[in-house]
Amino acid sequence: MGGTGMGFALLLATAAGLSVANIYYAQPLLDQIGAALHVSAGNLGLTTAITQVGYLLGLILLVPLGDLVDPRRLISWMTLTAGAGLTAAGLAGGPAAFFAACAVVGVASTVVQVITAYAAAQSAPDQRGRVIGVVTSGVVLGILLARTVSGVVAEAFGWRAAFLLPAVLMVATAVALNRLLPRRPAKRAAVPYLRLISSVVTFTRQDRVFRTRSLLALFQFGCFGVLWGSLALPLSAAPWHLSTSKIGLFGVVGAAGALSANGAGRLADRGRASTVTTVMLVLLVLSWAAIRTAPFSLVLLTVGIVVLDFAGQALHVTNQHLIVANNPGAASRVIGGYMVYYSIGVGGGAITATSLYSAYGWGAVCSFGAALAVLALVVGSLGKTSQTRTHARS
Incomplete structure (x- = not known):
C-alpha cells in the first residue's frame, strides 16, 4: 500500500468507523x-432526515475537495467539525439548536468518504481492492455498533453523554490523524469550484464505468434500504412480536454477512471484478426469496439477510475499486459522486418500503426489493456487454 502497509489501512478503517457512527447515535x-x-x-423523524440531508450536502460540497487540498488537513478539520457538532447536540437546550447540530454532524461525517478515497488513492494498484475492503469493514462495524453503544451510554449516563463522549473521540481522532497521516501538498485547482462539485454529473455523462457502477449502487443499496428500512415492521407484528433489542440482533447477522465479503476486494485486485459482480448480483436477486418468508420462518429470513448483505458489500467494494482504478487522480470526486447514488438508493428504498408495507404488506415490500435486484442485474449485464464490445473494437 504505497509503502504504508496494512497498519495504515487499519488506522483509516478505525477513523472511518468512528466517523460514520456519528450519523446513527x-x-x-x-x-x-x-x-x-x-x-x-x-x-422526531426530523433528526434522521436533517442528518441525512446534511450528509448528502457534504458528499456534493466537501468530499470532492479531497482531490485538491491536502487530505490530511481536510480529514482532520472535518473530523474536528464532527466533534463540534456532536458537542453542540449534546449541549442543546432546544429543538432548533439540536437540529442545527444534527445538520453539522451530517455534513462533517462525510469525512468517511474522504478517508475511503484517500485510502484508495494511496494504495498500490494490486492492493487497492484489499485496502478498500479493510476500510469498508471499519465503516460496517461503525454502523453496527453505533446504536448499541449510544443505547448503553445513554442508559448509564443519559442521552447527552451519548453525544458528548463520541465528541471527545472525534477530537482525539482528529489530533491523531493530523499527526500520523502523511502530508500531501495541495493541488492548484484546474477547474472552478462550481464545476468541481458538479463532477457527479460530469462523470455520469462521460464515464461508462462510473455510470454503470453508480447505477448498480443505486439499485443494490435500494435493496438495502428496502430491507433495513422496513424489517422491524413484520418482526414486531404477529406471529413474532419481537422486542426492539431482539430485532436489533438481526443487524449483527447482517454485519456478519457484510464483513465476510472482504475477499471481493482481493478478487478485484486479481482482475476478477466481472465474475464477482455477476455472482453477487444473482445472489442479491435470490436473497429476496428467503427474505420473503419473514412472517413464517426466522431461519430462512436470517439466511436471506446474510446473503443480501454479503452480496451488497462485495459489490460495494468492487464498485469502489473499479471507479477509483479508472480515475486514480480524482478518487475523492468519484467516491463522493458514487455515494450520492448510494444515499438516494438507501433513502428511496426505505421510504418506499414503509409505504408499501402500510398499503399492501410484506409481500409487496419483497417484490419491490426483488425488482430492484433484477434491475441491478440488468445494469450489470448491459455494462458487461458494453465492455466486451469495447474490447472487441479495440
Missing part, C-alpha cells in the same frame, strides 16, 4: 431526546 434515543427537548413524536 441519535436513532435509538429519539424518545429520550423528544422528552428532554419537548419535540413532538411527529417531528
Whole structure:
C-alpha cells in the first residue's frame, strides 16, 4: 500500500468507523431526546432526515475537495467539525439548536468518504481492492455498533453523554490523524469550484464505468434500504412480536454477512471484478426469496439477510475499486459522486418500503426489493456487454 502497509489501512478503517457512527447515535434515543427537548413524536423523524440531508450536502460540497487540498488537513478539520457538532447536540437546550447540530454532524461525517478515497488513492494498484475492503469493514462495524453503544451510554449516563463522549473521540481522532497521516501538498485547482462539485454529473455523462457502477449502487443499496428500512415492521407484528433489542440482533447477522465479503476486494485486485459482480448480483436477486418468508420462518429470513448483505458489500467494494482504478487522480470526486447514488438508493428504498408495507404488506415490500435486484442485474449485464464490445473494437 504505497509503502504504508496494512497498519495504515487499519488506522483509516478505525477513523472511518468512528466517523460514520456519528450519523446513527441519535436513532435509538429519539424518545429520550423528544422528552428532554419537548419535540413532538411527529417531528422526531426530523433528526434522521436533517442528518441525512446534511450528509448528502457534504458528499456534493466537501468530499470532492479531497482531490485538491491536502487530505490530511481536510480529514482532520472535518473530523474536528464532527466533534463540534456532536458537542453542540449534546449541549442543546432546544429543538432548533439540536437540529442545527444534527445538520453539522451530517455534513462533517462525510469525512468517511474522504478517508475511503484517500485510502484508495494511496494504495498500490494490486492492493487497492484489499485496502478498500479493510476500510469498508471499519465503516460496517461503525454502523453496527453505533446504536448499541449510544443505547448503553445513554442508559448509564443519559442521552447527552451519548453525544458528548463520541465528541471527545472525534477530537482525539482528529489530533491523531493530523499527526500520523502523511502530508500531501495541495493541488492548484484546474477547474472552478462550481464545476468541481458538479463532477457527479460530469462523470455520469462521460464515464461508462462510473455510470454503470453508480447505477448498480443505486439499485443494490435500494435493496438495502428496502430491507433495513422496513424489517422491524413484520418482526414486531404477529406471529413474532419481537422486542426492539431482539430485532436489533438481526443487524449483527447482517454485519456478519457484510464483513465476510472482504475477499471481493482481493478478487478485484486479481482482475476478477466481472465474475464477482455477476455472482453477487444473482445472489442479491435470490436473497429476496428467503427474505420473503419473514412472517413464517426466522431461519430462512436470517439466511436471506446474510446473503443480501454479503452480496451488497462485495459489490460495494468492487464498485469502489473499479471507479477509483479508472480515475486514480480524482478518487475523492468519484467516491463522493458514487455515494450520492448510494444515499438516494438507501433513502428511496426505505421510504418506499414503509409505504408499501402500510398499503399492501410484506409481500409487496419483497417484490419491490426483488425488482430492484433484477434491475441491478440488468445494469450489470448491459455494462458487461458494453465492455466486451469495447474490447472487441479495440
